[in-house]
Amino acid sequence: MKIVALAGSIVGSKTRTATQKIVEMLQEKYPEHEVTLLDLADYQLVFSDGRNYFDYEGDTKYVTETIMEADAIVIGTPTFQASIPATLKNIFDLLPVNAFRDKVVSFIVTAGTSKHYLMVEQQLKPILAYMKAHIVPTYVFIEEKDFLRKEIVNDDVLFRLERLAEDTVMVTDAFAEIRAKKDAEYDF
Numbered sequence: 001m002k003i004v005a006l007a008g009s010i011v012g013s014k015t016r017t018a019t020q021k022i023v024e025m026l027q028e029k030y031p032e033h034e035v036t037l038l039d040l041a042d043y044q045l046v047f048s049d050g051r052n053y054f055d056y057e058g059d060t061k062y063v064t065e066t067i068m069e070a071d072a073i074v075i076g077t078p079t080f081q082a083s084i085p086a087t088l089k090n091i092f093d094l095l096p097v098n099a100f101r102d103k104v105v106s107f108i109v110t111a112g113t114s115k116h117y118l119m120v121e122q123q124l125k126p127i128l129a130y131m132k133a134h135i136v137p138t139y140v141f142i143e144e145k146d147f148l149r150k151e152i153v154n155d156d157v158l159f160r161l162e163r164l165a166e167d168t169v170m171v172t173d174a175f176a177e178i179r180a181k182k183d184a185e186y187d188f
Contacts, residue, residue: 001030001172004070007039008077008088013150014110016041018142018161019076021152022108025165026074033169036070038063040087048093056094064094072104072172073133074164079111079119092127100133102179104172106164107139117141136171140164 003026007019016039026035043059053064067073077084092099105128107120120139128135140161146154152161 001033001072001169002070003033003035003072003074003168004067005035005037005074006067006076006091007037007041008075008091009085010041010087012078014142014144014147015076015078015108017147017150017152018108018110018140019074022074022161022165025162029165030169036066038066040091045087045090048090053094053096060094063091067091067095068099070103071176072106072168073100074106074108074168075124076108077110077124079109079116082116082119084119084123092131095131097130098132100128100131102175103133104136104168104175105133106136106168108161108164109139109141111141112144114143134171134175136164136167138164138167
């Protein structure tokens with residue numbers, strides 16, 4: 001199984017910290033799976049201009065192809081102005097409308113306040129549902145107060161991240177089994 005953890009911002013450290021933490025948890029608990037961290041701050045991406053993702057070059061091609069090859073994606077995003085950052089929206093725009101078909105997607109959201117808790121329900125889930133993702137229903141919301149010096153200091157948040165890692169793998173395995181059964185019906 002290929003799992004991509006996407007830190008969807010080019011500024012700040014909280015989303016990167018949380019995304020890196022779930023990568024560590026996934027690698028420790030599931031060493032048989034290939035886990036890749038894509039921190040958008042590490043790449044020079046161009047804005048979407050309507051081309052197919054495989055027609056881009058450089059970092060844009062690498063990031064989009066890595067996402068397209070994944071079985072599961074954990075999206076980490078900060079909340080900016082009660083919304084997702086433009087860097088993350090650009091990733092969605094670079095990909096085809098069915099990019100997440102047969103992929104499981106889960107979320108980690110960082111925000112300065114609990115007032116942005118429903119941003120996932122109002123923005124991320126509709127976008128990813130439109131792009132055909134199998135969405136893990138629960139997500140981890142982390143507030144400013146849960147961090148200290150680029151470390152997560154809230155044990156409940158760490159527990160929920162661990163559970164999100166397990167749920168992401170479990171749902172991905174379940175959908176793979178369902179697809180395999182369905183494919184076996186066709187007798188090709």
